[in-house]
Amino acid sequence: MSDRPVVLAVAAADMEAEAYRGYCLESVAAAYDIVLITSEEPSWEVPFIRDCVVVPDPTDQAALSAAGRALADRYDLAGVFTWTEWYLVPVARLARQLGLPTTAPEVMQACRNKGTARSLFARHGVPSAASLSVRTRQEAQAAAERIGYPIVLKPAAHAASIGVIRVDTPEQLPAAYEFAAGAAVLGTESTSVLVEEYLDGPEVSVECVTYQGETTVIAVTRKTVSTPPYFEELAHSVDASDPLLGVVAPAARAAIGALGITDGVSHVEMRLVDGRPRLVEVNGRIAGDMIGHLVRLATGIDLPRAAADIACDRAPDLTPTRCSAAAIHLIYPETSGTLTALHFDGPRPPWLKRISFQRSVGDRLLLPPEGDMFSARIGFLITTGASADDARRRGQEALGALTLDVAPHNRADQDTGADSVV
Structure with missing residues (x-):
């Protein structure tokens, strides 16, 4: 029997999982015994896990909770966490049910609902974008006139730039609204569409680790996005000595504080407008697109390991051991x-x-x-x-x-x- 701590990971099993999240499982398995909840029978995950329960839809809270309790009966779980966007709220609820460390589920809901996050940013003085929540094309047209073109339409509770589109003129709005609304109906925390001020400037993300309420800014990721009207991310780069770190760190910490995140890894997206940070959103998990792996290549800091440590109420090691760059x-x-x-x-x-x-x-x-x-x-x-x-x-x-x-x-x-x- 292993004497290593046991951590429960809840992770998606789609076709992209091995390519984009395999490094997370491998990293955590180096220090922990992993028991896994996922939506399909494990395949590539098998070498890294000790046990698994299959839940066809891990966003089903009752099914997820039952699987979590079954694993808790078999093992002395030290913590539970996820790097899958759609599972953030259910996993936070599961952790609370099992008496394990977690940022509050209500906070994870605020991260998942961009409208709620905008309200919290405004309340706490975090620079963001003007934003209005709408449910019809007519409401979107009125909101666009109020904010002023160009605007951005986006689902309130989606991810990966799905359904996000820039609109430059009133004539473009009807088709753009249908595009955004078609994605919004898939949201689990909200099915609304947001009409937002377009933030004109380079896009970056800030990779952060929060433990017991203290946030450490780890790295800044510079992004290349597609030409308008869509926002597909084409490339990312991380430089351990990026001079932008000092510019964006205060805004990232302020956003995390405004949302109430107490523990975990966060991926804070922003744009630099006239050289000053304006918040786009905060994702309460390790970034996608292999950004966590870029961070390790550039700095030596292991974000998946940090996420597992924090889930088990252990102070993460955030000491840089490299000073280079990766893309x-x-x-x-x-x-x-x-x-x-x-x-x-x-x-x-x-x-x-x-x-x-x-x-x-x-x-x-x-x-x-x-x-x-x-x-x-x-x-x-x-x-x-x-x-x-x-x-x-x-x-x-x-x-x-x-x-x-x-x-x-x-x-x-x-x-x-x-x-x-x-």
């Missing part, structure tokens, strides 16, 4: 279509840390507005360097050795099936 380039086609060729023919220098494909030849790829990041993304590659510029440059070099062909769906308008990468 991820997310691979999309330039047009929707069928993937006809995909292979990497280049060398594998030490700075090319990972290449991962989630799509195969023959798969259909759908960009917005017909699809989203889950239906369009092909994969990613990760590079390192002495600086973020160096890591990004190497990423472009690696992309040059990638063969990616897409046959557009509307062949009548296309002369060739060849497509380039973004």
Whole structure:
């Protein structure tokens, strides 16, 4: 029998899980025995876990709680946590039911509902965006006139930029509202649409760790997003010595404090408007898109391990052991279509840390507005360097050795099936 502490992880089992969250499970398994609740029979997770209970829908609180109690009967659980956005509130409730450490479920609900978060930011003086919650196109039109164009429409309780769209004129609003509302109906904390002021400036995220009410700012992630009207994230980079850290840290701490987060890892998104931070949202979990892995490559700080430590009421080790940079380039086609060729023919220098494909030849790829990041993304590659510029440059070099062909769906308008990468 192992004498290591046992932590319960609740995690999604979709097709992206291994590629984008496998590093989290591997990291935590180095220090803890993991028992897992997930929605499908485990496969790639098996080497990292001690036990598993399958719950087809972990957002079903009764089913999740029953599974959690069953595992608590088998093991002396030290903590429970999740890195899956949709499970934040149910897992916080489960932790409370089991008497385990957690940020309050009500706080997690505020993180999940962007409208509630905006209200809390305003109440606590955290710089954010003007925002109004609406339920009809007519309400959206009135809100847009009040705020002033350009505006952003977004679901109040979704994630991954799904359903988020910029609107520059009143003529664009009807179709844009339908796009946002179509995604909003899938929200579990709210089905409303937000009409918001467009924050014009570069987008960054701030990766933070909070333990017993004290927040440590770990790293800043610089982002590359798609051209309007959509907000697909195309690339991220983390530099341990980024001068923006001092600029964004106070706003990140203020946002976490305004929401009432007491414990856990947070991914705080903001834009720099005229050089000053304006809050977009706070995600109460480790960032997606391998950002936590970039943080470790650049700083040596292990965010998944920190999340598990905090869930078990242990002080996390946040001591930097590296000072470098890392970048991820997310691979999309330039047009929707069928993937006809995909292979990497280049060398594998030490700075090319990972290449991962989630799509195969023959798969259909759908960009917005017909699809989203889950239906369009092909994969990613990760590079390192002495600086973020160096890591990004190497990423472009690696992309040059990638063969990616897409046959557009509307062949009548296309002369060739060849497509380039973004």
